[in-house]
Amino acid sequence: MINDIAPHKLDVKFSDRPPQPTDYVLSYSGGTVLLMGEENFALPTFADVGGVLDDCEHLFEIDGMGFFLVPGLAEVGAPGCSAQSIGVLRDMQPQHLAFAGLTGGQLYRWRSARRFCGRCGTPTERGSTERSAVCPQCGLVEYPKISPAVIVAVSDGDKLLMARSASGTYKRYGLIAGFVEVGESFEDTVRREVMEEVGLKVKNIRYYKSQPWAFSDSEMVGFFADLDGPSDITLQRSELAEALWFGLDDIPPTVSTVSIASELIDMVRTGKHRLI
Template sequence: MPFHFVPGIHPPNPQADNESTGSAWWFVFIGRQLVLQQATLTPLQVRALAPLGLDARRTQYLGQLNGQPCYGAELPEDSVLPPQLVARELRSLYGVLANDWLDLAGLAFQILEWDRTHQFCGHCGTPTQAAAAERAKRCPSCGLSQYPRISPAMIVLISRGDDILLGRAPRFRPGMYSLIAGYVESHESLEACVVREVQEEVGIEVANIRYWGSQPWPYPHTLMVGFTADYAGGDIVVDPHELTDARWFAKHQLPDLPSEASIARKMINWFVGQS
């Protein structure tokens, strides 16, 4: 199906009246699992969740998808799904769902997580209220506004001729290596983050840092910003708190790599394809 998504914060009609406004797209989560129609492994397209026996503890309007309302919803952890529905961990759906579906599911997951974790003002503790004109939580007492959180992180492909530097984190599946990555600190540029993280994690110096691309990564609110860099000197010294191993690999003799859906894999594939 064609995808035309228009973000929004105000539903066209109150959700209570959704029975009379036609079907809507629902990105429904139980924890980190996305609820799908079992027969098609696609998000729910229904008028409302209640007729399915689903009682959402929070919902957020996301916008219009192909002219139909689009919502995110969170169910209690002990919810029992009807037999025509199935719940799958969101990360496991890369390569199963179309990228457009995954993008909207990621948006829904991030907005629901923000809604859940910003019920109270971080300054004075007063219950927050939804802002009228923007997606924000506003404190009626002190006026503090809290927006959906985005945590920028850099990821860098370091090359030395036809070799590429890859590291292995303790959380990776056996045998898997990936690019060096890390979160940006306060008052730090993305380029400075590249230099610092590389020095901290593998002890080498880099030069010619260049922007490659970016990818939202909703686990739960990261924005991955990709760079390439050239090896500039030093020996690999692994930080054991971050990595279990790091080494140079020839670009045509690579180990097990991250999912094709990740920016890390996209960058590695791009490098391998360079003449």
């Protein structure tokens, strides 16, 4: 998974320290990120863009190296740099820097959406002791958007349930997934999403692991589950274009290892999910 950056270590402790020339610049505009190079992209440092800039916000560190949000630079550009689709970070190396770029993008989107207080409309300020958006007028405090979601590999003996989305650009087969609703446990969400999208009941729900997923500002919580009852699929066509049961030898190959979905699928393919 793209967040598996060991032996590198992410440190999200709040800090207001100023940037150093060797720290990294994270600058975004819409769905783009400022990168160096033309093919082998890299995150720029402050030294690369001409020195320390104004209005920088410390976001986090990896191995003691700082990553700072720099508003506006992606729009005006810098020597040797260009604005690229944030999607290129999926395949950028080294992986710990790609993960940093994606995580910074999540915080950029949150800052952009919280420039004004949602209660009284006053411009917000950055929190002085924690990562937050504070209204100086009414005192409302808001924190980074992290939307919990579940993803589940549903098995029926030696078969795996896989589906294709009815919307978006990703058309490969994946797993059933969805956001947690108010008042639900993660296990409740698994049951509801599977029933809503394919009309099936599940049992023996087992937690696997979780993954921060910056593309949708979410935390993906992975599960395995077994079919409970008939295997006939009733498709929710507003969500899915297709859903099928695949034998273990027929499961489509995973083309990327960045997401928890690929791990769940490979665990079923190899039978290791039975050990969970």
